[in-house]
Amino acid sequence: MTHTEARTDQASTAQLVSQLSEQVTTLVRDELALARIEMTEKGKKAGKGAGLLGGAGVIALYGVGALFVTIGAALALVMPVWAAALIVTVTLFAAAGIAGLIGKKEVQQAVPPAPEAAMASGRRDVDTLMSAARQGRRS
Incomplete structure (x- = not known):
């Protein structure tokens, strides 16, 4: 192979690399x-789905x-209207109170919102790496 042929091969390789780079950029x-x-x-x-779900709610x-x-x-058919309304109202407030207490308990269990298990796992990983690095230095 002559010096001119080698230069032609290099130029075509450079052109191919340039074309590949352009094509990858265009593809990305x-x-x-x-x-x-x-x-x-x-x-x-x-x-749209969230809006429809909100409307359905x-x-x-x-x-x-x-x-x-x-x-x-x-209930008003078998008792005075005021008593029927009172029964329905008390039942609704009792259900709201129970739901509120359960919700408060759930929120308290979720606080703080930090991923504690993942953080503890990360700390263990760092500690393991640090102890391995210390043992490697001692050897």
């Missing part, structure tokens, strides 16, 4: 654009209210 840019478009579409669908809340009125009306 296109993949990121595709991912952005996909995430935007998914975000729109998630937002509001309608269900009105339905529960209507159910309690119906229960009060049914």
Whole structure:
């Protein structure tokens, strides 16, 4: 192989590396654009779904209210209206109080919001690495 042929081979290798670099850059840019478009579409669908779920929750809340009125009306058939309304009201407040106490207990168990188990595991890993490094220095 002559000196000129070697230079031609080197130039074509350099050109190939340059083309590869450009193509990889273009591929990564296109993949990121595709991912952005996909995430935007998914975000729109998630937002629409969340809105519909919120609307369903509001309608269900009105339905529960209507159910309690119906229960009060049914009780009013066998007792005075004020007593039926009082029974429904006391029952609702008792259920709210129980749910509130359970919710408070759950929140207290979740505080502090630090990932304590993961942090402890990380500390153990660091301690293990440090002791291994110390033993390595002693050897």
